[in-house]
Amino acid sequence: MTEGIVFELNGERVEASHGETIWQVAQRLGTEIPHLCYSPAPDYRADGNCRACMVEIEGERVLAASCMRKPAVGMKVHTETERAEKARRMVMELLVADQPARATSHDPSSKFWGWAEKTGVTESRFPAAERWPSDVSHTAMSVNLDACIQCGLCVRACREVQVNDVIGMAWRGAGSKIIFDFDDPMGQSSCVACGECVQACPTGALMPATFLDTHQTRTVWADRAVDSLCPYCGVGCQVTYNVKDERIVYAEGRDGPANHNRLCVKGRFGFDYIHHPHRLTKPLVRLPNVPKDARDQVDPANPWTHFREASWEEALDLAASGLRRIRDEKGRKALAGFGSAKGSNEEAYLFQKLVRTGFGSNNVDHCTRLCHASSVAALMEGVNSGAVTAPFSAALDAEVIIVIGANPTINHPVAATFMKNAAKQGAKLVIMDPRQQALSRHAWRHLAFKPGSDVAMLNAMLHTIISEGLTDEQYIAGYTEGYERLKESIQAFPPEKMAAVCGIPAETLKEVARAYARSRAAIIFWGMGISQHVHGTDNARCLIALAMVTGQIGRPGTGLHPLRGQNNVQGASDAGLIPMVYPDYQSVEKAEVRAIFEELWGQSLDPKKGLTVVEIMHAIHAGEIAGMYIEGENPAMSDPDLNHARGALAKLDHLVVQDLFLTETAFHADVVLPASAFAEKVGTFTNTDRRVQMARQVVPPPGEAKQDWWIIQEIARRMGCDWRYGGPADIFAEMALIMPSFRNITWERLEREGAVTYPVDGPDQPGNEIIFARGFPTETGRAKIVPAGIVAPDEVPDDAYPMVLSTGRVLEHWHTGSMTRRAGVLDDLEPEAVALMSPRDLGRLGLAPGGLVRLETRRGAVALKVRSDRDVPENMVFLPFCYAEAAANLLTNPALDPVGKIPEFKFCAVRAQAAG
């Protein structure tokens, strides 16, 4: 600290680094100054309002707030003078006066009471003022402003950290009050229940509802806490789970590299599904006289209509013998397996190894096929790497941020907070999506283009960049190939012509293109609005081309980031749960690659790539596949055209399902194996940023439920594999042998560091967050630019089906809802199936908000409530796919992108009518 600021603290010469406050220096040197409104948590601005941290500075008329004040050279600061201590004690006494009695207070162990005790002020001589009544309108959080000290930490939490902008401080003086929206009850406000305010509140004024009894007194304290991860989306938030009596009672954000203590409603309040009574605790075997039918249903609370309990030994024998019989009688290709992006890297690796060795084919796939297969296809083609080039936090270094075909506040809420932080810092946020969304308010431009016209819009931007000379010629020459072809083909897409196709004025297209190309650093994020189209690969090719022709890649604040949807979809893909490739995307059809795996796994392997998710369903109908092992996936909800998919599942001779619950897929199972939930297992998970993180076991699995890796190994042994893994660490070690991405990452390192981003250059070096600074891992070292032409959606609206159906998620529910709909808070917040439509369309169809709508496509029909949502454009129905009672995928079109083999979930023709 040669450039430190030398000053005097309590008579001692000390040094502060630049930007360090007096409070921080004192803390670092062992003096903790009282503080209430200041939180040392990451990303919290000091506000200096509580005045509990006042110190005396020689020569100054008044005391200074040490949390705000930065020392100057030669300054003489005293933390312990009588004057400073008196002021600090008076502050506490003023605040204590208005607090509820400690013994029955909302949180007697709050930070506030801690400081009251430490400063010796737990009583007050002042009369108490009138305060506000409790607000228990929210299902997850209780608001008791009688304990509020107006420190505004919750406002900073909501407005500056998470940027959800629900909480404010209204009125003034002693009437200053924390409010939600317009002083609305929290439960009726626009609160998205991220719980950041609860985590920030130092007084207990904001608390998890489950901690409090009916008198709003805290009764719940955890026995222990375990550091792990969130089980939901690809953001990879680090979480501390608080456990009481072997049940999780509260989740707190940890300072992980991806989340900086932040969580969303799912991560913070969605943990209790693991304790749901529907949990499978014993293996189940199908009753002999129960036929299979595509339309069949089983009550998860009473599976005895279809199943009986079995011992593990019997169930495993039955499961494996059924598969073995088909393999031996119908051939290796008559079996297929779906692994899971929700499981660990180790589980994914074991599962694909089981299919490739025990089953003997490459018929292994998972839900990546349904989310980013086309993105990965385009990325592999272009840069020979399917992962992101930069973490989402790179948004903070960008001048222009494009978010296309993604709704991150819903699907990647914590990643979205960093985008909002960036926009607040002045970055230009560009949203491109037919629907409006929460980010739109923060956006510089929102391009609400016509659904399915992505290529037209993006090509118009490329046209502008190329025709106006905004390309980075040096970058193109140095690091790309195929530019000339693009330059030629792009001539057909002038903005003036594309405006009519995509519905965005030519000037706007040009303006955004120029901003992207000219900015110092620009980054592109995309989601399934890009990938889930028959032209999904083309969409992604355009995005790659944008980055390549402008050189907006490989530097801080630049890059390409497909936002991954599931907690381990990156890791599961890396681990080889893909029919064309072994771990780390090594082609099964390349003999030299295959030889390596044959040697490692000790047997010969199928030289042909396997079938993908939707192709497997077709193959079942065609009689080519007769047996399946489905681990943690729910194709009976997640596949397109469910009548067809469920028909396939019901047609199987033998279906083994391994899951937490009796899912819609398990309805058709012959054997159901009770597995362990995220919080019940140890393993590594790779987030959307390529961050490999360690998850730790929080609680034991219920009943006889078993670890997934153990179950897979038991099946494998019964299929003839000689496996002897002792646990996830052994499996990880084997993966590290053949996965270049895991180079320099060891189990021990992950246990120690918690998270390591690959690629890593050395065992003691941090991972490379931003890659492709100097070329690409292709054969030529150059990225391949591939032009895209316009392909119409497979099924366009017509007179019979005049509207567009698009599917996706809601904030509270994740994937097919099997977990989140069993989480109390999430179920309370989004309890019923609901379709989102524009108020105008509701008016046109004679539908009242909340009324019942019948949606029908060429493939199926559902009836459900409709929500009037101004974010939805006219003539569109947005239907979340998490609702079993109105499964969106009964309606969706299974038409596939020819390269990525991903179905067109984002577009099909639908008819909407008022229903009974």
Place this chain on the structure above:
Amino acid sequence: MILPDRQGHDVQSFEHPGAGRKRARSTPKGRQVEPRALDEIVALLGERPRRRDLLIEHLHLIQDRYHQISAAHLAALAEEMKLSFAEVFETATFYAHFDVVKEGEPSIPPLTVRVCDSLTCEMHGSQALHDSLDRLVGPSVRVVRAPCLGLCDHAPAAEVGHHFVHEATPQTVLAAIATGDTHPQMTAYVDYDAYRAGGGYRLLESLRGGERESETILAALDDSGLRGLGGAGFPAGRKWRAVRGEPGPRLMVVNADEGEPGTFKDRHYLNTDPHRFLEGTLIGAHVVEASEVYIYLRDEYPLAREILTREIARLPPGGPVIHLRRGAGAYICGEESALLESIEGKRGLPRHKPPFPFQVGLFGQPTLINNVETLYWVRDIVEKGGGWWNSQGRNGRTGLRSYSVSGRVRQPGVKLAPAGVTIRELIEEFCGGMEEGHRFHAYLPGGASGGILPASMDDIPLDFGTLEKHGCFIGSAAVIVLSDRDDMRAAALNLMRFFEDESCGQCTPCRVGTQKAVMLMQRPVWDQELLGELSQAMRDASICGLGQAASNPLSCVMRYFPEEFMPRDAAE
């Protein structure tokens, strides 16, 4: 159950894992913007920019048009301005002049009567006036208490709509209501032509034309020793130089938020000779090279607003852009950094210093902030020379002061007097002595926050730096004279109530301290020890001058008027 198949596909009823405890919302979370309200707001805002810093201006548009701000309009405004609901609500509710009305709450009557309850008006019976009016006005009129209207020389004052009633009685107020007299009465003032005819703007033009160097202006200011007349007393020349020394772009802000109870000098100058002030402003902008000037005018001065709007429009082109911004009923916005926040469209919370506004001011830019009167004197000082200003003064002090004198004197008003006059001199020489039947007992030398002194301490020169050792300060030179018929404890309580009402609420010592002080001071017996400790903590630990000075009157009354406590305390 299978529903009848009408369209080719049936709808299968299907089990789901949800608990079924709740029902789905028919709209997205939170309030929905009503299309009609949105149409009305879009029409009302017209072509005006939707920038955040215009939030308070836009709230005024709604309040003026609808006499209130309904939740529906507020939600629509939020959407139109791309702001969150919480942001617009917290700003709207911070300011006393915005009436936010939520669903189910009664509408605000179309006419509002504000009865000033500041110390001088209270001494002149404003409480009784308020109570009578409240009984008499009927349902279409609302009577509310208002902090100082700046009419202390005409106490008690009331405002009917924007019509000010001097020496108000229930009868005169009711008459104004009855005749629908709700607009400010225009008074005679020196307009653009008259000001020019008197040699006005020649100084500015000589600067702009390059005949005169900015340095000469700065030198004149330095020579004169002119200090900030808003109350802080910072040397004007030094401030201008400091701003000039910061990297551009720079901005200028005029603090016309004259809210210190008892102060009405700025109103006087704005309403009588606006161009002398405007020329000073434009000279300041020229010297610091500010391309934009924001004049933040308190909402209680609608006449000044009208005059300035008119006269700014008459200024010849070529100068900086002048934004006339309207306060909304918040004393704290007279504090310069709270004022900046308010111009930015936010709640008026004072900022922490450092950094100071000359470094990081409006919109983060280096900003010159001056009070109206400070700028008013610039032309005269430059034209007549710094020595002219310097040669004034009395009792060893230099310069001129515009004392706003009110209370128990025969001739209250703005008294331009030599800096450093004593209270005795001020009363006798400038105010015609005490009011009939009143004996001089005590005085406030600097408005609500400047403390209270007994008549026995009548020989202190009233100027910057002379009063501090007595626990007082001159501030904006608002002198309120109390007599033997006034209750000192009641006066201190009136002032503390004012601070309680006007505290921004940001910091604990002020927010809770003013409230607890009022509670303790309402008791028949004051806990002087506790009040003393509280006063000290407020002084030491509050963020801004409001909280630091709020306890001055309280401390003074306990210190200088011990007799106020003894008899009554003993009796009770």
